[in-house]
Amino acid sequence: MAAVSATVILLIGVGVPVSIVAPVPQARAEVAQEQQRATDPAAIRLPSFGSSAVGVVGMPGVLAKRGPQAPRQMASITKVITMLVVLEKRPLAAGEDGPTITLGQRDVGYLDQVIAANGSWQPVQAGWRVSQRAAIETTMIPSANNYAETLAVWAYGSVPAYLDAARAFLKANGLDDTTVVDTNGLSSGDRSTPTDLVDLGRIALANPVLAATVRMATADEPNVGALENTNQLLGTDGIDGLKTGTYDTGANLLFSATRRVGDRTVRIVGVVLGARDHPTLDARVPAVVDSVVAGYHDLALAKPGQVFATYETRWGGVGRAVAAKAVSRVVWSRARVVRKASVDPITGGRKGERVGEVTYSVDGSTVVVPLVLDRDVLAAPVWWRLTHPLR
Template sequence: MLDQPRRLTRQQVYRRRRIVVFGIIGVFLVGIMYIGGSLFAPLPASAAVTEHQTTIAQTKAALQFPGFGASGITAPDYPGATQYNGSDASMPMASVTKTVTALVVLDKKPLKSGEDGPTIKFTQDDVDIWNDVIAAGGSWAPVEAGSSMTEKQALEAMLLPSANNYAISLAKWSYGSTDAFVKAANSWLAAHKFTGTKLDSPDGLSPNSVSTTKDLIGIGKLALADPVLSTIVTQKSVTLPGAGKQDNTNTLLGVDGIDGIKTGNTDQAGNCLLFSAQLTVGQSRVRVIGVVLGAPTHDDLWASVKTLLVSMKVGFHEVDASTVGQTYGTYTTAWGAKSSLVATSTKMFVVWSDTPIEVSLQTRPLQSGAKGEVVGEVTFTLNGKTQTAQLALNTALPDPGPWWRLAHPGGIGA
């Protein structure tokens, strides 16, 4: 006799049904968790793979100095753009001395920008000074007893035609005597640490009025910093009461950007020029101050100054450190999306010689991003000064979408 199948009790049936139901619910919940985790879990972040120079450098400058005397040149706003050639000893500076004379007179009788200053009345003593200068073979400009000039006009008479008589008259007017002036001038030079410079007279005719190329460049800086002198030395000519029209002895004015400062010439000093210029470098202007001492002839002097200035200009470079759209790297996501990292602006530097521009880059990790979104910056540093260009996505870096997310829960396989 066959055994009858054992019937489940009602309690067992309910238990089995609960197991099935809860199993289905569990599977459903696991599915929900999987889908939720896949669709809403944070995406893996991608870092940019960067491509950039750490420094940008140009070719080294090669200045063309004259083969005689002593010379030097500087661009005051550019560290390292200063070079000297020839002797560094003190040398006769001829009428370049008058630059010092002008600064020392203005130290006693200062003028502000636009001022003409007090009136100077000339006497027979000034006429006698004029006659003595003519007898000594010095440069001069006429003067009449009873005539007068403003202080600025007297400075113009001294500096443009290089009139020795006006240098002496100005020294006496401001300090009472030439001896008192010379003493004050040498004290002024010492106070400004121009230790290689000494004045023996206010006009520079004495070979004992000496300086060095280094000192003269420093003196040139002070002359250009003075609002009155910097204007006077740029003038090609001037018409003065009692003296008429007077031309500037610096015939290089306007050539290769030259706008000053003072010529000089004696048998002992040779031909000399303390000069300033504004050089055009691309869209920028570069201030330059230089000096040449001891040229055999005026032609040698003019030619050597022009050659030196041209080589100085060639030594400067206008550099676009970054340009709009320049690529600095790439973002590549785990799901295969790519976007270039590009600069959003142009950053330009004027660089002297092979002075390096330092380059540093900062970016942030990304999951996704829109076209043009700023994601970093590139910083350029030259001589302690910085410029920064923002970096942005060149194209969109899209979200991977639900299918990739479902296939890579939590970024697995990234």
């Protein structure tokens, strides 16, 4: 009997500690299945007349285009190229007026030429002194053809030298379907495609001096006086630029608009070439902007506390793996979204402890949301360990 008692005591003395410290089984996890979905496609409302295209800053190419896409007359949209090329040669810092330009008889001659060609102009007198910034504003806001010529020659020494630089600029920026033959767009030989002009608009908006100028509805210059922007849509429907173009048989507009979609600012760039007149063109542009904005979706991916997995232990512990935070993404048109959740094996844990993640693939980009426990999950208690020595 003594031997049996000793054996029992030994078994208890050894077995109880072993039962307590022996590994316990992991909680069983039920994980949400992989999910796929797609957002609704966009329907952009471009005008039925002329040639048009629209895109956004930060996305390459265009979102939509309509009408003939061969190069068409740019008219005064040409001045956007001129100002970019001038600023490439003579850059300005934000808020800087730049060098002073003394106007002379040559500049008076440019005015006479523009008036003879029935182009838009602003007054000039020999001896006037004007800052580079003021000359840019006079060129862009009321579309003064003579000031475009003055700036180009001031920066490059001659029109041919300017045109060499402008053509190099177009080539360097991939604007292969754009041709310039003068500084201001008076010639019908200044031509471009809607797609090129959307790209040109993006480049212009990336230049702080030009971006600030094209959103100005009015300005007051010391010599010239009050200036009024030829773009009558400024301030309408978020439209904040860029440049009108007018010629004998038609009207053009390169436009930009800034709108909020969810937590994102969307910068739209579009162009309409070959409208009958500016009122006809202007009446259609807000609908283009609205339709682009409508094509975006503020897509909620995860909500705080959203359940992606449930844990259940053999000793009665229950917990859920939930999204730690809200995550959303602004997506364009028909975006494909794939969701896949994964969780770690656990035997217990504290509320808020990270236990996995849910990964979203949104049109090629990846968004990861942490998963945490929504409550304490009790580790295997001593009584369960003792009653399940073999696990």
